[in-house]
Structures are given as structure tokens and as C-alpha cells.
Amino acid sequence: MNTARSSPRVLVVDDEADLRELLEITLLKMGLDVDSAENLAQARALLAQHEYALVLTDMRLPDGLGLELVREVSAAFRNTPIAVVTAYGSTDNAVVALKAGAFDYISKPVALDQLRLMVQSALRLNAPASETHSAPAPPSRLRGESAVIQALRAQIARLARSMAPIAITGESGSGKELAAREVHALGSRASKPFIAVNCGAIPEALMEAEFFGYRKGAFTGASDERDGFFQAANGGTLMLDEVADLPLAMQVKLLRAIQERRVRKIGATVEEPVDVRIISATHKNLEKLVDEGHFRQDLFYRLNVIELALPPLRERLDDLGVLTDAILERLGTFDQKVRLGPGVLEALRGYSFPGNVRELENILERALAFANDGVIEVRDLALKGAKLADTPPGYVPPPQDVEGMDAPAWVKSPQAAAAAITATYDGGNTINSTNAMPSPAADVPHVQMPPLPVLDILPSNLPEYLAMVEREIILRALAQTQYNRTQAASLLGISFRQLRYQMQKLNIQEPES
Ligand SMILES: Nc1ncnc2c1ncn2[C@@H]1O[C@H](COP(=O)(O)OP(=O)(O)OP(=O)(O)O)[C@@H](O)[C@H]1O
Ligand SMILES: [Mg+2]
Known part of the structure; x- marks a missing residue:
């Protein structure tokens, strides 16, 4: 900006004098310079004269639609975010404006707290860019040189500058979460939290409390006030992962929170504003779930403003080299670099990677365990069809260990899984809440309903005690399956995603091998 020391300048476009005045006063109080226009023609004239840090426009103007201005500004003034003021309840306008390139929207009657949050977030957009002007952009974490990945990176860089909800699709392990993190990291919210929530893993009864938080005494066990995901992500980004798994009742509540940009803690009387970008x-x-009535059309419409589709790895095998190099670099140690032996890349090229990049990571990590001197050979890969005869004890073939992939049929059947386990009961293992691992290969018999432990004393904090018990059980299942989470989940009769969620929640980490 050429006027380095002056306040950022904002353009307000509205034909209603009252609203224009309210917006002007609020913005002036925020220390900003304000110009205003009553129609598109005036707005265009002002845009030609000044550089604006933000344009705020009404949708209906005497000489046309605010949407026209959205299109013009996002095409001709890429550094100027433009937000629209929409009529109350007109979801359609907001979504159309976001699709046309609006940075954000605010609905009438304009809530001043929300207006301030939006303006601050718009002003942050250009601030970091000017400070770090000469510094080169950090390399994207989304690796790959294929045309589709390059286009994806460009799209992410554009989307990072707006508030528009993004719906990310893609097969398991294709990089959906990585892409969401990248959107967050490149935008004005980067310094604020990024919270990813696995919607499929939260027990339905806890959902409202988890999302919106609760007040002290809101229900039995609510001994302290607690924030939910929305408050935790305030100012930042909330990723609704596995959004299709949201129960219908929760979909209604989420839609409301997203539309109103306000949430109410359980037990609270007032709502609080939240400024959260939603990525699902x-x-x-x-779309199919909507047709079948399992997902609400209105929420779908709200979430699906901009689509980001991640291609499966098998459709961009040209990226294998770059991806493999990046993974090997991470797997190597200070004194040992990991390399691929002859023919390995070709062998990988012949594989279809149902578990995508995550499966590639798993295959290489596992292969490294069998490799000599850090050189991975074709036989170490144990790809489908490869001989597993020389497998050392404890080895589990990769496809069953791929996160998010459907486990093979035998893992899904608890009986079969139990039969595959030698039952030797380790009676000496007592429950403890430390981070110590339970003794590793102690296989415990596995039944649907083991007897309840008989307690001589009662815990004074039941949730904490139950968490401790749960932690212990999960650690045992993990130890028993050599940390194969697919198998451990199956042992415990829960989904892979539930296990992953509980592990995160209980802070159970895989041991560094
Ligand atoms: N383009 C890429 N470059 C580098 N690493 C990648 C890329 N895509 C994915 N990965 C890595 O692959 C793994 C899986 O990615 P991520 O968790 O984002 O996938 P996902 O689509 O969210 O999977 P799921 O459907 O199971 O939740 C991560 O370790 C991620 O860092
Ligand atoms: Mg994911």
C-alpha cells in the first residue's frame, strides 16, 4: 500500500442511509477511514481512485446488484476483500456471493460484534503479506508436481483468502486434512487455532457439549465450565471431518450455529458470537446421502459452497517420486539416510494404493523396518501379491494397517480376530493412569462382556476414572496387536475412526519405534 502510515480505508456501499451511517460510525470507531457510496456507479468511481482494505456492499442497490461489484472487485482488485450485507435469512444470497468470490457476508440486522470480527479478519488478510513481502512463500506441504496437484495448490491459495465454507472430498488417505490445514495456514487465520473434529467418532449423547461447550452445573458431572469446539476454534478454522456421519439432530444445531455465527453453551442463557471458518x-x-434423506439439504448447501476435490494417488502416479522422497527424508535419521533399491519405484507404480498417500507412507515405514542399511528393496514392500513367507514375527501386512481403509473381512469378525490370538492371560497387569505402556505381547482373552471389576473404594471423579479404564483397555488392545489400530479397533468392537478419536482424546501415542 502506498499510504503506509494512514489507517486502512474501507468502502461502504449501501443505499439505505441509516444502515450506511451505522456501518460508517462503527468502522470509524475502529480507527478506519471510511468512504461511502449509494450505488454501484459511485462505488466504481471510488474504487478507481483509492486502494481499499475492505469493501462492504449491500446486495440490492438502485442501479444493480452488489453481486456485480463482488465479481468486479474479486477480478480487478485481488488484494481487496469484499463482503456483502444480506437480507435476514437469505442463505441463498450469502452462498451465491461467496461463490462469486466474496470474502465474507454479514446478515441484516447487522450485529456490530460480528461486523467487527469480520472487519478485523479482513484487515489481517493484507497485513502479513506486506510484512513478509520479501520472504519467499514457505513450500506447500501438499507435495506433487502433477498438473492436478499444482491446480489444487493454486486453488487453495485463493480460497485461503476468504471465509467461504469449503467441502473437501477425496478417498481415504488422499490428503483431505492436509489440504484443510493448508487453507488455514495460508489465510488470515493462520495464527489462530485449527481444530479438526472427527464427527463420526463422537458419541451422539456428548455431541452438543463437545461442539458448543457447557456451563458449570448444566448437567450431572459438569463440574466446571467448558468450551466446545466452536469456542476453541474461535478466530480460526473448524474442520468437520467425516461430516457425513453427523446425526440428523446435530445437523440442525450445527446449521444454526453456522448460519447465526453464534453458539450457546449447554446451560447458558445467552449466545456468544463465534468467528470460525468451517471446512468439512x-x-x-x-449428495447421495442428501437424496436418501440421511443428510440435510440445507446443511449440505451451507457447507458445500466451494468444493475441493483431492485426486486419488493412483490417478497421479507421476507424483510418486516426489512423495516418496519427502517420506523417506522424514523417515531417515541424522546418521542414516533412507534410499530406494533398484526397481522399487517401478514396483510402487504398479500398485493401486487404495489407501492413497497414507498407505504409501505406511508401506515405506514398514519396509524400512525390514530394510538393510536403510536401503528399501522390492521385497521389503510386501505389496499385494508379494510373498510374505520371510516375514519376521509381529509383522502385519500393510493393507490391514492402512488408516481409514476398510479392514479385510477377517478383521471385521471378532470371532476370527479372537481366534487369531493366543490367549494367555496376564493377570498381573493392573490399571494405572501413567503413560507407561502395558507389557507388550501379553494376549488377553477376548470376550464380549468381561466381568466388571469389583471396587473396594469408589472413585471420587467418575469421568476421570472411566477415562483411565478406557485408556488402559485401549493400550492393551494396541499392545496386543503391535499397534495395528485397525485390528485393535476390531478387537474392541469399535470403528477405526472411533479408536483414533479416543486415542487422540486420551492422549495415547504410538511408541517411537
Ligand atoms: N500431497 C501430499 N503430500 C505430502 N503428504 C501427503 C499428501 N497427501 C497426503 N499426505 C499425507 O498422507 C497422510 C494422509 O493424509 P490426510 O490425513 O490429510 O488424509 P485424509 O484424506 O484426511 O484421510 P482420511 O480420509 O483417512 O481422514 C498424511 O500423513 C499426509 O501428510
Ligand atoms: Mg482425514
């Missing part, structure tokens, strides 16, 4: 992701076909 799923590997399911949401």
Missing part, C-alpha cells in the same frame, strides 16, 4: 470433509458421497 468426507470420503462419502454427500
Whole structure:
């Protein structure tokens, strides 16, 4: 900007004098310079004269639609975010404006707290860029040189500058979460939290409390006030992962929160404003779920403003080299670099990667365990069809260990899984809440309903005690399956995603091998 020391300048476009005045006063109080226009013609004239840090326009103007201005500004003044003021309840306008390139929208009657949040977020957009002007952009974490990945990176860079909800689709392990993190990291919200929530793993009864938080005493066990995901992500980004798994009742509440940009803690009397960018992701076909009545059309419409589709790895095998190099670099240690032996890349090229990049990571990580001197050979890959005869004890073939992939049939059947386990009961293992691992290969018999432990004393904090018990059980299942989470989940009769969620929640980490 050429006027370095002066305040950022904002253009307000509205034909209603009252509203224009309210917006002007609020913005002036925020220390901004304000110009105003009553129609598109005046707005265009002002845009030609000044550089604006933000344009705020009404949708209906005497000489046309605010939408026209949205299109013009986002095409001709790429550094100027433009937001629209929409009539109350007109979801359609907001979504159309966001699709046309609006940075954000605010609905009438304009809530001043929300207006301030929006303006601050718009002003942050250009601030970091000018400070770090000469510094080169950090390399994207989304690796790959294929045309589709390059286009994706460009799209992410554009989307990072707006508030528009993004719906990310793609097969399991294709990089949906990575893409969401990238959108967050490149935008004005980067310094604020990024919270990813696995919607499929939260027990339905806890959902409202998890999303919106609760007040002290709101229900039995609510001994302290607690924030939910929305408050935790305030100012930042909330990723609704596996959004297709949201129960219908929760979909209604989420839609409201997203539309109103306000949430109410359980037990609270007032709502609080939240400034959260929503990114959703799923590997399911949401449109189909809408048709079948399992997903609400209105929420779908709200979430699906901009689509970001991640291609499966098998459709961009040209990226294998770059991806493999990046993974090997990470797997190597200070004194040992990991390399691929002859023919390995070709062998990988012949594979279809149902578990995508994550499966590639798993295959290489596992292969490294069998490799000599850090050189991975074709036989170490144990790809489908490869001989597993020389497998050392404890080895589990990769496809069953791929996160998010459907486990093979035998893992899904608890009986079969139990039969595959030698039952030797380790009676000495007592429950403890430390981070210590339970003794590793102690296989415990596996029944649907083991007897309840008989307690001589009662816990004074039941939730904490139950968490401790749960932690212990999960650690045992993990130890028993050599940390194969697909198998451990199956042992415990829960989904892979539930296990992953509980592990995150209980802070159970895989041991560094
Ligand atoms: N283009 C890429 N470059 C580098 N690493 C990648 C890329 N895509 C994915 N990965 C890596 O692959 C793994 C899986 O990615 P991510 O968790 O984002 O996938 P996902 O689509 O969210 O999977 P799921 O459907 O199981 O939730 C991560 O370790 C991620 O860092
Ligand atoms: Mg994911």
C-alpha cells in the first residue's frame, strides 16, 4: 500500500442511509477511514481512485446488484476483500456471493460484534503479506508436481483468502486434512487455532457439549465450565471431518450455529458470537446421502459452497517420486539416510494404493523396518501379491494397517480376530493412569462382556476414572496387536475412526519405534 502510515480505508456501499451511517460510525470507531457510496456507479468511481482494505456492499442497490461489484472487485482488485450485507435469512444470497468470490457476508440486522470480527479478519488478510513481502512463500506441504496437484495448490491459495465454507472430498488417505490445514495456514487465520473434529467418532449423547461447550452445573458431572469446539476454534478454522456421519439432530444445531455465527453453551442463557471458518470433509458421497434423506439439504448447501476435490494417488502416479522422497527424508535419521533399491519405484507404480498417500507412507515405514542399511528393496514392500513367507514375527501386512481403509473381512469378525490370538492371560497387569505402556505381547482373552471389576473404594471423579479404564483397555488392545489400530479397533468392537478419536482424546501415542 502506498499510504503506509494512514489507517486502512474501507468502502461502504449501501443505499439505505441509516444502515450506511451505522456501518460508517462503527468502522470509524475502529480507527478506519471510511468512504461511502449509494450505488454501484459511485462505488466504481471510488474504487478507481483509492486502494481499499475492505469493501462492504449491500446486495440490492438502485442501479444493480452488489453481486456485480463482488465479481468486479474479486477480478480487478485481488488484494481487496469484499463482503456483502444480506437480507435476514437469505442463505441463498450469502452462498451465491461467496461463490462469486466474496470474502465474507454479514446478515441484516447487522450485529456490530460480528461486523467487527469480520472487519478485523479482513484487515489481517493484507497485513502479513506486506510484512513478509520479501520472504519467499514457505513450500506447500501438499507435495506433487502433477498438473492436478499444482491446480489444487493454486486453488487453495485463493480460497485461503476468504471465509467461504469449503467441502473437501477425496478417498481415504488422499490428503483431505492436509489440504484443510493448508487453507488455514495460508489465510488470515493462520495464527489462530485449527481444530479438526472427527464427527463420526463422537458419541451422539456428548455431541452438543463437545461442539458448543457447557456451563458449570448444566448437567450431572459438569463440574466446571467448558468450551466446545466452536469456542476453541474461535478466530480460526473448524474442520468437520467425516461430516457425513453427523446425526440428523446435530445437523440442525450445527446449521444454526453456522448460519447465526453464534453458539450457546449447554446451560447458558445467552449466545456468544463465534468467528470460525468451517471446512468439512468426507470420503462419502454427500449428495447421495442428501437424496436418501440421511443428510440435510440445507446443511449440505451451507457447507458445500466451494468444493475441493483431492485426486486419488493412483490417478497421479507421476507424483510418486516426489512423495516418496519427502517420506523417506522424514523417515531417515541424522546418521542414516533412507534410499530406494533398484526397481522399487517401478514396483510402487504398479500398485493401486487404495489407501492413497497414507498407505504409501505406511508401506515405506514398514519396509524400512525390514530394510538393510536403510536401503528399501522390492521385497521389503510386501505389496499385494508379494510373498510374505520371510516375514519376521509381529509383522502385519500393510493393507490391514492402512488408516481409514476398510479392514479385510477377517478383521471385521471378532470371532476370527479372537481366534487369531493366543490367549494367555496376564493377570498381573493392573490399571494405572501413567503413560507407561502395558507389557507388550501379553494376549488377553477376548470376550464380549468381561466381568466388571469389583471396587473396594469408589472413585471420587467418575469421568476421570472411566477415562483411565478406557485408556488402559485401549493400550492393551494396541499392545496386543503391535499397534495395528485397525485390528485393535476390531478387537474392541469399535470403528477405526472411533479408536483414533479416543486415542487422540486420551492422549495415547504410538511408541517411537
Ligand atoms: N500431497 C501430499 N503430500 C505430502 N503428504 C501427503 C499428501 N497427501 C497426503 N499426505 C499425507 O498422507 C497422510 C494422509 O493424509 P490426510 O490425513 O490429510 O488424509 P485424509 O484424506 O484426511 O484421510 P482420511 O480420509 O483417512 O481422514 C498424511 O500423513 C499426509 O501428510
Ligand atoms: Mg482425514
